Amino acid sequence: MGIQERIKEIQFEMARTQKNKATEGHLGLLKARLSKLKAQLLEPPKGGGGKAEGFDVGKYGDARVALIGFPSVGKSTLLSSLTPTQSESAAYEFTTLTCIPGIITYKGAKLQLLDLPGIIEGASEGKGRGRQVIAVGKSADLILMVLDAQNAKEQKAKITAELESVGIRLNKRRPDITFQRKAANGIVFNATCHLTHMSQEIARKICHEYKIFHAEILLREDASVDEFIDIVEGKNRSYIPCLYVYNKIDNISIEEVNDLAREPDSIVISCNLRMNLEWLVERIWQKLGLVRVYTKKPGFHPDFGDPLILTERRDGISIEAACIQLHKDLVDEFRCAFVWGKSTKHLAQRVGLKHILCDEDVVQILKKKS
Ligand SMILES: Nc1nc2c(ncn2[C@@H]2O[C@H](COP(=O)(O)OP(=O)(O)OP(=O)(O)O)[C@@H](O)[C@H]2O)c(=O)[nH]1
Numbered sequence: 001m002g003i004q005e006r007i008k009e010i011q012f013e014m015a016r017t018q019k020n021k022a023t024e025g026h027l028g029l030l031k032a033r034l035s036k037l038k039a040q041l042l043e044p045p046k047g048g049g050g051k052a053e054g055f056d057v058g059k060y061g062d063a064r065v066a067l068i069g070f071p072s073v074g075k076s077t078l079l080s081s082l083t084p085t086q087s088e089s090a091a092y093e094f095t096t097l098t099c100i101p102g103i104i105t106y107k108g109a110k111l112q113l114l115d116l117p118g119i120i121e122g123a124s125e126g127k128g129r130g131r132q133v134i135a136v137g138k139s140a141d142l143i144l145m146v147l148d149a150q151n152a153k154e155q156k157a158k159i160t161a162e163l164e165s166v167g168i169r170l171n172k173r174r175p176d177i178t179f180q181r182k183a184a185n186g187i188v189f190n191a192t193c194h195l196t197h198m199s200q201e202i203a204r205k206i207c208h209e210y211k212i213f214h215a216e217i218l219l220r221e222d223a224s225v226d227e228f229i230d231i232v233e234g235k236n237r238s239y240i241p242c243l244y245v246y247n248k249i250d251n252i253s254i255e256e257v258n259d260l261a262r263e264p265d266s267i268v269i270s271c272n273l274r275m276n277l278e279w280l281v282e283r284i285w286q287k288l289g290l291v292r293v294y295t296k297k298p299g300f301h302p303d304f305g306d307p308l309i310l311t312e313r314r315d316g317i318s319i320e321a322a323c324i325q326l327h328k329d330l331v332d333e334f335r336c337a338f339v340w341g342k343s344t345k346h347l348a349q350r351v352g353l354k355h356i357l358c359d360e361d362v363v364q365i366l367k368k369k370s
Pocket residue numbers: 069070071072073074075076077078088089090091092093094095096097116117118119247248249250251269270271272273
């Protein structure tokens with residue numbers, strides 16, 4: 001039996017045990033067992049290997065959104081408010097111990113929202129379920145950093161630092177730097193712009209630190225040393241968009257609410273008062289930058305009911321990506337497409353597989369004659 005099932009069993013046993021003098025000892029024992037099991041669940045797995053129980057939630061829908069924040073900021077309350085799934089919430093910390101998925105259906109898209117245990121300082125070193133939570137965060141298309149409006153500044157700084165320390169870069173794009181390891185010729189360093197932070201000498205030193213002695217480097221922007229290191233580290237870096245969600249604004253003054261609301265990429269909400277929740281979903285939608293494409297058969301009106309949803313972060317937003325979603329053989333059978341919408345200069349423009357689509361474009365795909 002898994003730890004979670006044992007927890008459930010004990011909770012069930014506690015619920016059906018009457019509270020009185022005779023059962024006091026028994027209940028105490030159950031409580032102790034429960035807290036031991038919870039501690040076990042919070043403990044990172046021994047030996048490093050193996051997935052943690054309750055975190056292996058498969059990707060579902062068009063985008064994945066992870067709720068990350070300190071304990072008891074209202075993550076579960078938020079999931080229960082935005083999706084039909086109910087995730088247990090309570091006034092004590094670490095109510096949530098695993099990853100709980102819910103689904104938001106919006107504008108024809110399905111967004112997978114993931115409730116997670118709270119993270120604390122030191123999460124990146126494995127404190128609590130930090131590592132597992134962060135791993136789920138890395139797999140997300142958008143992070144909602146849920147903050148308690150009363151301690152928002154401090155919480156935001158601490159969580160950002162935890163995520164930074166494991167290579168997650170929030171609301172930053174990958175620096176425009178090409179870095180290719182080579183077999184010979186040393187460190188070849190070039191830039192297409194004036195550099196004020198980096199130099200050939202610094203690049204060489206950094207590369208040597210990573211035991212890289214041959215590489216071709218091209219900077220297309222005035223990158224900082226940190227940004228350069230991010231590129232050298234390569235696959236250990238994730239660039240993820242983030243919305244800062246200030247919850248419990250019912251606890252602070254209107255002036256404070258105003259200040260928070262003005263911060264970039266921020267939104268103020270109250271789950272308890274159900275304030276701003278619809279606007280939050282719209283902001284999630286905007287931040288994900290999903291592209292809806294309506295397909296049209298020759299001689300018929302477009303199908304506005306069931307759009308294809310394309311994303312830059314996953315398979316791209318080209319005609320080719322649309323074909324792949326429609327049918328696995330369609331790319332091979334593709335002859336041309338006609339597009340109506342913002343991505344074209346004129347209506348019914350004829351385009352090829354590489355054409356980049358815009359939100360709400362209408363597309364008609366023609367196959368080769370067989
Ligand atoms: N005042 C106020 N309280 C809230 C609001 N939203 C949630 N809460 C309360 O905050 C407490 C914690 O809520 P949870 O949803 O369990 O928080 P969590 O972040 O999931 O907590 P963990 O799973 O323990 O990390 C509960 O008592 C909620 O009722 C809100 O908008 N305003």
